Amino acid sequence: MAENNDEVRERPQFNEYLRETRLQHGITVEAVCRETKLSRHVVESIEAGNRSVLPEDVLLKSFLRSMAEACGADGDTAVSLYLEAHPPSREGASFCSPGNRKRNLGLVFILICLVSLVVGGVSFFFDAP
Known part of the structure; x- marks a missing residue:
């Protein structure tokens, strides 16, 4: 049982995954901004995991995919890591x-x-x- 908890902790957060992949590939924040057309503030907020300044989930998931592709990461992995940490609310699903x-x-x-x-x-x- 303790091994499962360790495995869960070893999975990076979505923001860590994107930042670490970007750094491993030697890609600058400016290059990500140029590639994705996202502002520096948005890219830095995503990497910091600062959700309070980020848009709603639908738009954020698109940003995560774009940013992941620009960093050489897998967009679906970035989104799934985000959804693991921040599951969608039931309110949005009923709309x-x-x-x-x-x-x-x-x-x-x-x-x-x-x-x-x-x-x-x-x-x-x-x-x-």
């Missing part, structure tokens, strides 16, 4: 549930009808003799 999609389609339909009525009313008003 696109089938029930919400049906409700959203209903709202879109109502919005289209309202816009059509407004456009029809305006054209009727301005085209009247």
Whole structure:
């Protein structure tokens, strides 16, 4: 049982994985910024593991993949290390549930009808003799 705990501790954090890979390949932060189009502040925040200044998970996972590729690392590994340390919340998962999609389609339909009525009313008003 103690061996499993040691194995878990030996796996690097996502930020350590990216920083160590970048340094092993002799790649500078500036080169990563040029390659990924990420600002220096974002790259340094990712390497420091400072999540408070980083974007939401969907965008951050894209940043991690881009940064990993620029550093010569595996993007999927970087994202999986991130998700191990910071599992997604249940709140975000329910946003696109089938029930919400049906409700959203209903709202879109109502919005289209309202816009059509407004456009029809305006054209009727301005085209009247």
